[in-house]
Amino acid sequence: MRRSLNAIATVSALVATVALVGPAAHAAENITAGGSSFAANILQTCAASYTADKITYASVGSGTGRNNFTSGTYDFGATDAPYAATDKKPESFTYVPLIGGPIAIVFKVDGVTSLNLSAKVLGGILNGRYTMWNDDEIKALNPKAALPNKAINVVYRSGSSGTTQNLANFLRGNGASGYKDSGTWATASAQSTPVGISASNAQAVVTTVTSTANSIGYADLSDAASKGLPFAALRNPSGAFVKPTVASASKFLAAQKVLPNGILDIDYKKNVAGGYNASLVTYALAPTANGGAKGTAIKKFLTYVINSCAPAKGPGLNYAPLAAALKAKALALVATVK
Secondary structure (H helix, E strand, O other), X not given: OHHHHHXXXXXHHHHHHHHHHOOOOXXXXXXXXXXXXXXXXXXXXXXXXXXXXXXXXXXXXXXXXXXXXXXXXXXXXXXXXXXXXXXXXXXOEEEEEEEEEEEEEEEEEOOXXXXXXXXXXXXXXXXXXXXXXXXXXHHHHOOOOOOOOOEOEEEEEOOEOHHHHHHHHHHHHOOOOOOOOOOEHHHHOOOOOOOOEEEOOHHHHHHHHHHOOOEEEEEEHHHHHHOOOOEOEEEOOOOXXXXXXXXXXXXXXXXXXXXXXXXXXXXXXXXXXXOOOOEEEEEEEEEOOOOHHHHHHHHHHHHHHXXXXXXHHOHHHXXXXXXXXXXXXXXXXXXXXX
């Protein structure tokens, strides 16, 4: 009888042990990604709060993000502009819209806290046509501002930048002469040797403007606001001056057409009441033929960004979550990731 009781106790202990151990835990995947510096703040925030797998995101610019995704250096990339027709691309991939936002025109000008600009005048400032802050063209848009008789210091992006490309397309679509569809500033602004100071990413643009007197540059609103820099209001097609905000970017982006591949077909000269026309969308570049645990991990993280992290945390970081139609398309595309 005692032996039977001991046997029962031993079996019970084994069962309890098995129950405590349970099924094998999921092995976390290490996912390496990078690209858009415009969206770096939100993507790094989402990566930090995501616990299922380890996501590492590098703010290196859209062009490097596309190249490193193509070469296989990154498991997924992020870009503010799609591949060009002549670019080398992976055989199997999809764009996945992630987040939107306004391009802020940041400035640090002696005695000036508010600035109105048209696309024509902004384009002339950035390509060196206007060299002094008290130029008559700038003064005409800012009659109440005490614009100084000081030289303009332009800060622009080096390398291949999706922010540069979107800004150039906004400028050329709204009356600024000489601008081209390119992510490289020298080509985009038609300058063999650009005037001003180059900066490696959006964060470096903001840092350089912060430390340079009478300067102007362009970056995501998230980084601009974090440094407390003022940003210009841009004149829209109806003649109203609109500041970059989550609301004004959201209005403009929601009025754009969604293409079958998930890219937003942005009409930069479209008149949207209260809309900020210099706005963009950042897209993930994700594999559709990897298979295995890594592909699944990428799909789950991007779904988390679209469904949970970006809507909850994006506005607080000055990003515009996807409008309903674009979000629906994003979820359909992310379902193809593997």
